[in-house]
Every structure is written in C-alpha cells, then in structure tokens.
Amino acid sequence: MREISLDRLRTLVAIADRGSFADAARALHLAPPTVSLHIAELEARIGAPLLSRKRGQVRPSAIGEVLVERARRLLADAERALDDIQRQVQGLEGRVRLGASTGAIAHLLPQALEGLRQHHPAIDIQVAVLTSHETLSRLADGTLDVGLVALPQPPVAGLVIKPWRRDPVMAFLPAHWECPARVTPEWLAAQPLILNDATTRLSRLTTEWFATAGYHPAPRIQLNYNDAIKSLVAAGYGASLLPLEETAPSPDKRIVMRPLRPALWRRLGIAHRAGYVERSTQHVLDMLRDLRLA
Structure with missing residues (x-):
C-alpha cells in the first residue's frame, strides 16, 4: 500500500484554502498540471473524490474535509519536527x-x-x-x-x-x-x-x-x-x-x-x-x- 506524500497533502490544503487550482499552484510555485496530478494521485489512493466544483469555486467534499483537517495537523507536526531538528543542528538545543x-x-x-x-x-x-x-x-x-x-x-x-x-x-x-x-x-x-x-x-x-x-x-x-x-x-x-x-x-x-x-x-x-x-x-x-x- 503506497503512503501519502506530505507534498500531496500540502497541495490539497492549499486548494481548500484558496478555492482554486490555479491559485494553489501559484502559492506553491507549482505548474497547474502538477497540482492536478497531486489531487488525482490522492483521490486514487483514497478511492473517493476529495474536491467538488460549484459555481466556479473548488471546495473539499465531505471526505475531503476530513482529510484536510488531518492534513493540517500532519503538516504542522512536520514543520515543528523540522524546526526542532534545525535548532539542534544550529546548536541552540539538543x-x-x-x-x-x-x-x-x-x-x-x-x-x-x-x-x-x-x-x-x-x-x-x-x-x-x-x-x-x-x-x-x-x-x-x-x-x-x-x-x-x-x-x-x-x-x-x-x-x-x-x-x-x-x-x-x-x-x-x-x-x-x-x-x-x-x-x-x-x-x-x-x-x-x-x-x-x-x-x-x-x-x-x-x-x-x-x-x-x-x-x-x-x-x-x-x-x-x-x-x-x-x-x-x-x-x-x-x-x-x-x-x-x-x-x-x-x-x-x-x-x-x-x-x-x-x-x-x-x-x-x-x-x-x-x-x-x-x-x-x-x-x-x-x-x-x-x-x-x-
């Protein structure tokens, strides 16, 4: 079973926050096709749609909302872990x-x-x-x-x-x-x-x-x-x-x-x-x- 990449989760959160594939691509400095590929890979991994388009705006589906919430926590934990390690590398703590x-x-x-x-x-x-x-x-x-x-x-x-x-x-x-x-x-x-x-x-x-x-x-x-x-x-x-x-x-x-x-x-x-x-x-x-x- 393939694991979910943090990059893919970051893309999903960016789309949920901005309501647009194009805006998420600009925020993440990615090409629009790459953003679409990330979501397609996530949906293939989950086995269900994660986003829906209504009136020109992209919103998470019910399942997508749950994953976005979990993804925010995972990404925050990853950032904290990297910050802690960086402080150790710099000798500020350890x-x-x-x-x-x-x-x-x-x-x-x-x-x-x-x-x-x-x-x-x-x-x-x-x-x-x-x-x-x-x-x-x-x-x-x-x-x-x-x-x-x-x-x-x-x-x-x-x-x-x-x-x-x-x-x-x-x-x-x-x-x-x-x-x-x-x-x-x-x-x-x-x-x-x-x-x-x-x-x-x-x-x-x-x-x-x-x-x-x-x-x-x-x-x-x-x-x-x-x-x-x-x-x-x-x-x-x-x-x-x-x-x-x-x-x-x-x-x-x-x-x-x-x-x-x-x-x-x-x-x-x-x-x-x-x-x-x-x-x-x-x-x-x-x-x-x-x-x-x-």
Missing part, C-alpha cells in the same frame, strides 16, 4: 550523553555544566557514571557522545582522545598523624590504607607507584568514590592517595595533604567520536576545554 567517573562528575564537570547552562540553556546533558573502559566502549557503539577518561588509553578506531588536564596525586592523611613533609612509598606502605578499587585507573597508578619502590601494601578497604574515601580519612581510619583537583572544595580540617616523593600525576582526557560532531556536542567539548589545564 541532548548530549556524557560518561565520566565519580571523581570527575563530583568536582570537574559541574563547572562546565554551569557555563553551559548560562550560554546554552536548552542543551540537555545526560550524565552516566562509568569507568574509562565503559565510556570508550559506549562512545564506540554510539550510545555516548562525550567521555572523560583516564590517560593513557590505547587508540580506539573511530574515536578521538585528547589530553584534558593533569592533577597531582597527593597523600590524604588524618590530621592527628605525625606526617613527613613529603610522603614516600616506604613510609605510606607502613600505614593503614584506604585506596581506590582495582577497576579504576587511579588504583593502577598507585599500585605502580608502590611497586616501583618494591612495596605491595594491602589496603584496609577499597572504594570507588573519592568523597567517601576522604570521609574515612577524616575519621582517622587510614591514609589515601587521591588527585588534588583545583575545583574541589578544601578538605575537612581533620585531613592534611602531603605531596608525594616521587611525584605522581592523574591525567584525564576528553574522548568523542571522529568525524562530524553535532553542534550541541561541540558546545560541550568547548566548555570542557575551557576549563584550565592544571
């Missing part, structure tokens, strides 16, 4: 799906979201809490648009991964401890530890930092939520290694921070699909890149 770790979401992402809200309030950001591996997988299969991932990452076909920022990893220690000015693997390995769980890039970084010095300490607890780790450090449960993010609030007074020796850095990147980037996605990328590299 939906951007972003994946990031809890740490980035808690302290880094809010700055970008605030700037985006001020400059592009109609762009809807959908945030998913994911590991870097999950983020890259979902970018590759098209279910995410932007990802904040730990670096380094191996190249992924079809994805662009660029450095975003570099944050120093610090020792977070209970304030009542007697702590050295710079924390070494040897000293920290002898303390009770609260570390990120093994699924995170930070866990691998800290494990390598200890292992390079010949230490393999077992933490008291492993978590994947930095704010929860800080709460346990403040309670005196143990020490931790966490990135120092300039945008994060000052730590609890029950926590002191010490630099590491040797130094350790947590590096993050921005990932997105290669090729055409929708305007709304580009606004998000620009806002993220505007955050100063540490």
Whole structure:
C-alpha cells in the first residue's frame, strides 16, 4: 500500500484554502498540471473524490474535509519536527550523553555544566557514571557522545582522545598523624590504607607507584568514590592517595595533604567520536576545554 506524500497533502490544503487550482499552484510555485496530478494521485489512493466544483469555486467534499483537517495537523507536526531538528543542528538545543567517573562528575564537570547552562540553556546533558573502559566502549557503539577518561588509553578506531588536564596525586592523611613533609612509598606502605578499587585507573597508578619502590601494601578497604574515601580519612581510619583537583572544595580540617616523593600525576582526557560532531556536542567539548589545564 503506497503512503501519502506530505507534498500531496500540502497541495490539497492549499486548494481548500484558496478555492482554486490555479491559485494553489501559484502559492506553491507549482505548474497547474502538477497540482492536478497531486489531487488525482490522492483521490486514487483514497478511492473517493476529495474536491467538488460549484459555481466556479473548488471546495473539499465531505471526505475531503476530513482529510484536510488531518492534513493540517500532519503538516504542522512536520514543520515543528523540522524546526526542532534545525535548532539542534544550529546548536541552540539538543541532548548530549556524557560518561565520566565519580571523581570527575563530583568536582570537574559541574563547572562546565554551569557555563553551559548560562550560554546554552536548552542543551540537555545526560550524565552516566562509568569507568574509562565503559565510556570508550559506549562512545564506540554510539550510545555516548562525550567521555572523560583516564590517560593513557590505547587508540580506539573511530574515536578521538585528547589530553584534558593533569592533577597531582597527593597523600590524604588524618590530621592527628605525625606526617613527613613529603610522603614516600616506604613510609605510606607502613600505614593503614584506604585506596581506590582495582577497576579504576587511579588504583593502577598507585599500585605502580608502590611497586616501583618494591612495596605491595594491602589496603584496609577499597572504594570507588573519592568523597567517601576522604570521609574515612577524616575519621582517622587510614591514609589515601587521591588527585588534588583545583575545583574541589578544601578538605575537612581533620585531613592534611602531603605531596608525594616521587611525584605522581592523574591525567584525564576528553574522548568523542571522529568525524562530524553535532553542534550541541561541540558546545560541550568547548566548555570542557575551557576549563584550565592544571
């Protein structure tokens, strides 16, 4: 069964509004035979006359009136759909799906979201809490648009991964401890530890930092939520290694921070699909890149 073209419906509405094939042809910038063909095709599809001529004026038949009413709604819906899509193409509105770790979401992402809200309030950001591996997988299969991932990452076909920022990893220690000015693997390995769980890039970084010095300490607890780790450090449960993010609030007074020796850095990147980037996605990328590299 052939579907009805919107062009044919537009022709029918134009004739109903103007009462004339010739006037409808002029309004639609069509040749009169084309207008006649459109109506003939519609009537063949419907199986009944849609127009009648009385006293030199063309009017819809009873069936035609019903179709004209429905056609007006369909054409209006189509126009609204095209307007909505055009606004997305222009970057005036849209939906951007972003994946990031809890740490980035808690302290880094809010700055970008605030700037985006001020400059592009109609762009809807959908945030998913994911590991870097999950983020890259979902970018590759098209279910995410932007990802904040730990670096380094191996190249992924079809994805662009660029450095975003570099944050120093610090020792977070209970304030009542007697702590050295710079924390070494040897000293920290002898303390009770609260570390990120093994699924995170930070866990691998800290494990390598200890292992390079010949230490393999077992933490008291492993978590994947930095704010929860800080709460346990403040309670005196143990020490931790966490990135120092300039945008994060000052730590609890029950926590002191010490630099590491040797130094350790947590590096993050921005990932997105290669090729055409929708305007709304580009606004998000620009806002993220505007955050100063540490």
